[in-house]
Amino acid sequence: MTTQQLVAEIHKKNSFLCIGLDVDMTKIPAHLLQQEDPIFAFNKAIIDATNHLCVAYKPNTAFYEAYGIKGWISLQKTIAYLNKNYPEIFTIADAKRGDIGNTSTMYAKAFFEDLAFDSVTVAPYMGKDSVEPFLAFEDKHTILLALTSNVGAFDFQTKKINDHEVYQHVLETSKSWKNSENLMYVVGATKATYFKEIRKIIPTSFLLVPGVGAQGGNLQEVCKYGLSENIGLLVNSSRGIIYAANDENFANAAAAKAKELQQQMAGILASNAS
Amino acid sequence: MTTQQLVAEIHKKNSFLCIGLDVDMTKIPAHLLQQEDPIFAFNKAIIDATNHLCVAYKPNTAFYEAYGIKGWISLQKTIAYLNKNYPEIFTIADAKRGDIGNTSTMYAKAFFEDLAFDSVTVAPYMGKDSVEPFLAFEDKHTILLALTSNVGAFDFQTKKINDHEVYQHVLETSKSWKNSENLMYVVGATKATYFKEIRKIIPTSFLLVPGVGAQGGNLQEVCKYGLSENIGLLVNSSRGIIYAANDENFANAAAAKAKELQQQMAGILASNAS
Numbered sequence: 001m002t003t004q005q006l007v008a009e010i011h012k013k014n015s016f017l018c019i020g021l022d023v024d025m026t027k028i029p030a031h032l033l034q035q036e037d038p039i040f041a042f043n044k045a046i047i048d049a050t051n052h053l054c055v056a057y058k059p060n061t062a063f064y065e066a067y068g069i070k071g072w073i074s075l076q077k078t079i080a081y082l083n084k085n086y087p088e089i090f091t092i093a094d095a096k097r098g099d100i101g102n103t104s105t106m107y108a109k110a111f112f113e114d115l116a117f118d119s120v121t122v123a124p125y126m127g128k129d130s131v132e133p134f135l136a137f138e139d140k141h142t143i144l145l146a147l148t149s150n151v152g153a154f155d156f157q158t159k160k161i162n163d164h165e166v167y168q169h170v171l172e173t174s175k176s177w178k179n180s181e182n183l184m185y186v187v188g189a190t191k192a193t194y195f196k197e198i199r200k201i202i203p204t205s206f207l208l209v210p211g212v213g214a215q216g217g218n219l220q221e222v223c224k225y226g227l228s229e230n231i232g233l234l235v236n237s238s239r240g241i242i243y244a245a246n247d248e249n250f251a252n253a254a255a256a257k258a259k260e261l262q263q264q265m266a267g268i269l270a271s272n273a274s
Numbered sequence: 275m276t277t278q279q280l281v282a283e284i285h286k287k288n289s290f291l292c293i294g295l296d297v298d299m300t301k302i303p304a305h306l307l308q309q310e311d312p313i314f315a316f317n318k319a320i321i322d323a324t325n326h327l328c329v330a331y332k333p334n335t336a337f338y339e340a341y342g343i344k345g346w347i348s349l350q351k352t353i354a355y356l357n358k359n360y361p362e363i364f365t366i367a368d369a370k371r372g373d374i375g376n377t378s379t380m381y382a383k384a385f386f387e388d389l390a391f392d393s394v395t396v397a398p399y400m401g402k403d404s405v406e407p408f409l410a411f412e413d414k415h416t417i418l419l420a421l422t423s424n425v426g427a428f429d430f431q432t433k434k435i436n437d438h439e440v441y442q443h444v445l446e447t448s449k450s451w452k453n454s455e456n457l458m459y460v461v462g463a464t465k466a467t468y469f470k471e472i473r474k475i476i477p478t479s480f481l482l483v484p485g486v487g488a489q490g491g492n493l494q495e496v497c498k499y500g501l502s503e504n505i506g507l508l509v510n511s512s513r514g515i516i517y518a519a520n521d522e523n524f525a526n527a528a529a530a531k532a533k534e535l536q537q538q539m540a541g542i543l544a545s546n547a548s
Contacts, residue, residue: 065384068384068389094373096371096372100489106334106340107340123399126370126419126422126431127431128425129425152402152403152405155402155447156398157400159440159443161434166440173429
């Protein structure tokens with residue numbers, strides 16, 4: 001999917017919501033556990049109930065890998081279901097991969113070719129030659145970790161190299177990499193005050209923003225400094241939406257939570273346009 | 275496996291060799307492609323021919339994920355085969371994972387419980403709460419990226435925060451994390467001159483050292499500064515061993531290459547002990 005197609009979808013739905021499909025078997029409704037593939041059954045119900053309210057889904061691979069082969073099959077079925085039934089949806093493999101060049105190429109093949117995701121999250125620690133293999137894929141997007149939503153972000157990401165913090169070096173340096181137009185960045189909603197500085201370095205790049213909801217990030221603050229001329233934000237909520245209820249009504253409850261966020265977003269987009 | 279058991283195995287075999295199982299279908303002998311699971315058939319032959327010469331195997335997960343479900347099954351069969359037939363071998367999932375706390379717990383479950391590896395490589399960018407969930411597993415080891423073997427290591431890892439380089443901050447900071455005795459570190463053989471500084475910060479921790487062979491690192495130099503009182507090194511070679519030949523004699527050719535390295539290591543251990 002191209003960035004233009006993503007932006008068009010945001011305007012069409014008045015939403016820049018991404019829903020995180022981080023499926024923990026201990027948290028899903030009990031009646032689903034009798035199904036052959038409870039994780040896929042859960043995802044399918046959530047997707048069918050919420051796809052008109054969001055523009056992206058983001059399965060976190062850890063939650064699938066924890067269940068071994070069965071989990072990987074659930075992941076494969078989920079992305080295949082999305083690509084077949086909702087091709088207008090932007091799909092994100094939240095995998096946080098990254099390795100030396102020939103190995104990153106294998107990861108890129110895994111997520112862009114075998115699973116056919118539109119994008120994958122990648123860690124920057126190993127530098128240019130660990131990221132460029134992902135950037136080589138046309139109309140695929142590499143979402144680089146910049147400033148993450150967790151407390152540990154302060155351990156290294158915000159430490160100063162000369163006058164700039166590590167995450168600012170990551171942003172600045174990555175702009176010079178080959179096919180850098182295929183880059184997006186992870187910036188946590190819990191760090192809303194940083195968005196102003198970030199937009200000085202990357203004024204228009206799309207930011208994937210986790211941390212709204214369960215982690216305490218504030219949507220209004222994120223948008224105040226984070227919105228760009230082409231929107232440039234994908235705000236993610238996982239637990240706050242998908243575990244809104246754990247009875248037979250779970251998908252409707254998730255849709256209601258997604259709608260709350262979508263309506264806030266519609267309001268922000270309207271006031272931003274005026 | 276405990277560190278003591280690993281050290282005992284090193285002394286028993288006079289080897290601190292780790293063999294990387296980075297299996298690329300385009301590089302394995304053609305006759306294996308007719309097998310039901312060519313990757314596992316390749317690994318099994320390599321393992322059977324080389325296990326007396328090495329103390330560890332390190333499948334890189336990228337090479338398995340690139341083949342989807344089939345690849346994940348090959349990975350599962352490989353680790354199960356190792357654990358069943360060669361329980362004295364230290365196993366490393368070279369996965370370079372790392373995410374916010376609850377997600378890292380899921381990755382730890384995937385590699386330590388579902389697949390039952392002894393250790394997993396983890397990226398440090400997201401800090402303490404992304405690594406500690408891995409450290410909570412008893413007799414399991416978390417191998418943190420410090421200074422990697424690739425050129426991109428110079429993009430961020432060697433940049434200075436105050437008077438110390440980023441990778442030095444990673445080493446120093448990680449020592450204060452809960453259960454830090456379960457930490458090992460990745461330090462590339464291509465950066466041999468750095469080992470002296472590294473040993474000042476972590477005098478006894480085990481280092482996983484990629485980059486000998488295909489990437490150009492030098493074993494003698496690595497050992498000169500890297501060896502600790504309990505050896506403290508696992509030197510990895512992947513392509514230089516497993517692709518030594520690609521005809522029907524491939525496993526013997528791999529064993530010959532592994533033996534070359536093992537004998538160099540035996541010499542180094544002997545002169546180190548005297």
